[in-house]
Amino acid sequence: MLLRFISKRPWIKPAVGVSLGVLVAAACAHEKPSNVPSGGGPAAQGGAPSSTGEVSDAAAASFSMAHVPKDLPIGVSPTLYALSVSPANVPTPDKVALGDKLFDDKRLSVDGTVSCATCHEPKRGFVDHKVTSEGVGKQRGQRNAPTILNAMFGETQFWDGRAPTLEEQAKLPILNPIEMGQKSPADVVAKLRGIPEYVDAFQTVFGREVNYDDLASAIAAFERTLYSGDAPFDRYIQGEEKAIDASARRGWALFNGKGRCNSCHAGNAISPLFSDQKFHNIGIAAHKQNFPELAREAMGIVQLGNEKQIDELALETKFSELGRFLVTKQVSDVGGFKTPTLRNIAVTAPYMHDGSLATLWDVMDHYNKGGIPNPFLDGGMQRLGLIEAEIDDLVKFMTTLTSEKFAALGRAEMAKQTALKGTRPQRDTAVAMGKKGDLGDIAPDPDLKVKNPADIGAFGVYVDGGR
Ligand code: HEC
Ligand code: HEC
Numbered sequence: 001m002l003l004r005f006i007s008k009r010p011w012i013k014p015a016v017g018v019s020l021g022v023l024v025a026a027a028c029a030h031e032k033p034s035n036v037p038s039g040g041g042p043a044a045q046g047g048a049p050s051s052t053g054e055v056s057d058a059a060a061a062s063f064s065m066a067h068v069p070k071d072l073p074i075g076v077s078p079t080l081y082a083l084s085v086s087p088a089n090v091p092t093p094d095k096v097a098l099g100d101k102l103f104d105d106k107r108l109s110v111d112g113t114v115s116c117a118t119c120h121e122p123k124r125g126f127v128d129h130k131v132t133s134e135g136v137g138k139q140r141g142q143r144n145a146p147t148i149l150n151a152m153f154g155e156t157q158f159w160d161g162r163a164p165t166l167e168e169q170a171k172l173p174i175l176n177p178i179e180m181g182q183k184s185p186a187d188v189v190a191k192l193r194g195i196p197e198y199v200d201a202f203q204t205v206f207g208r209e210v211n212y213d214d215l216a217s218a219i220a221a222f223e224r225t226l227y228s229g230d231a232p233f234d235r236y237i238q239g240e241e242k243a244i245d246a247s248a249r250r251g252w253a254l255f256n257g258k259g260r261c262n263s264c265h266a267g268n269a270i271s272p273l274f275s276d277q278k279f280h281n282i283g284i285a286a287h288k289q290n291f292p293e294l295a296r297e298a299m300g301i302v303q304l305g306n307e308k309q310i311d312e313l314a315l316e317t318k319f320s321e322l323g324r325f326l327v328t329k330q331v332s333d334v335g336g337f338k339t340p341t342l343r344n345i346a347v348t349a350p351y352m353h354d355g356s357l358a359t360l361w362d363v364m365d366h367y368n369k370g371g372i373p374n375p376f377l378d379g380g381m382q383r384l385g386l387i388e389a390e391i392d393d394l395v396k397f398m399t400t401l402t403s404e405k406f407a408a409l410g411r412a413e414m415a416k417q418t419a420l421k422g423t424r425p426q427r428d429t430a431v432a433m434g435k436k437g438d439l440g441d442i443a444p445d446p447d448l449k450v451k452n453p454a455d456i457g458a459f460g461v462y463v464d465g466g467r
Helices: 002-007 020-031 057-062 078-084 093-103 166-175 185-193 196-206 212-223 232-237 246-256 291-299 307-316 318-322 360-368 388-399 404-419 453-459
Strands: none
Touching (some): 093 212, 166 185, 166 212, 166 307, 196 212, 246 388, 291 318, 360 388
16 A cells, blocks of 8 residues: 555655665554464555565655654554655644634535535544435435545545545535535635635635635645544554453454455554555445446446546436446446545444445445445455354454544444344345355355355365354
8 A cells, every 4th residue: 555655645756776665664664563463463464565674774764754743643654644744735733723614614615504514523523424415405415424534544535536635625525516516616715705714814824815726725734634543453453452352352353364354454554544445346336226237328428537527426426336437437446436444433324335334233244245246246255154243243343443532422323333233134144154145156154055065166265154
């Protein structure tokens, strides 16, 4: 992940003769977690460069940590901060204050009813807890509002990655007809120029009149203060064994083992967000749409690269379900959505790009049966054969990713989810256990009366189901 981060961030120029690999290894050397549980710890996951701790002078000189805040909470990687926030774009207090005010100001919308905070409410963990969001005139969009916590570390923004930066992202909801409904940047600027406090604030911060780029820049500066770590899991991985209970510890092992979650949500020193930042079709939209037909139809409409058009198709039309395909027009991206961070996941229900899963148990039921089959389903999806106790352990693990700041909210939200545990619309134990259906894979604990072991071939792996 860091490699891709660097390649997209021109302010990080490795010195001549220093490979990026060396730079990453050097940058990560001091962030090695000390508590690596055997058999399922971060070191067991692919992708981490083996860091020897030796930092060459050239690599160190080309990589600056000077502007990284000294008080970052545990779990927020200083290296990732340095890679994500350019030295030239360090959020200054007055810029952050302006951005915070804009984020919370309903006057940014066409009719004065909706602000960014309406859908990303700070006290709700920067979400709205709705299935899909509601904008001006109570219009409903097609997608669930993700949290803004740690969005600053995203390689791209939105479920489909259609915006490359926080600045570009911030410009879109204001102009989206069903979000904040403004007709044009000129309209927004004219409105703010009529508000004396903004005239003054923009002069102080940027030394010029209100304009749309600076507005986006101030909001982005505010968002770059919304890093979030300091979760029980962070204390655990730093060596405090008892920071999470035995069930959560078993859940962490399942996360990296039988549950296969780490293939997309790896959590380690170079992937502290529990996301590979890639796009996958995990079969969320599949039960609602006829993908191939929809994709054909969309090809006739989408103009590649028109961010505003994609924004409207994504939020207002049935094409929303095509996901990343709307951005790339690559068939392999049909129904693909960004792997979201799992930090603070207990406070941000409901889940998935369409908010279709109400609880973390529903999420587990979805994964346990291997997702919903469709022609574009990610190869990494297969049924898991998890028993109920293992599902509970995985859910427990996920609740340890809540920042101390949101601990009370996390407990309240989990109480609501626990109350819904009796209703499990996605649950299909027969499929999960490999007794029904055929996804072309081998179930973790195949029923040999249904599947002939001779057909299993080289890919068959028997995993002890623990029953
Ligand atoms: C009407 C509700 C609504 C409003 C208003 C709104 N958002 Fe969002 N926001 C959403 C939804 C829904 C998404 C996901 C849309 C998608 O991915 O297609 C989103 C996505 C985002 C993301 C991407 C996060 C990620 O991890 O990919 C950021 C950042 C964001 N919004 C910031 C803002 C800012 C800044 C404003 C104000 C200028 C704002 N939002 C206004 C609903 C809203
Ligand atoms: C093949 C990659 C992949 C694997 C494997 C995977 N996930 Fe995901 N995960 C995703 C993607 C992509 C999404 C968003 C999908 C969407 O909205 O359509 C997601 C969404 C989620 C969400 C909802 C996040 C939110 O903010 O709404 C949770 C929770 C989650 N995954 C947990 C897990 C757990 C636990 C496992 C292991 C049992 C797992 N994932 C395995 C890729 C993966």
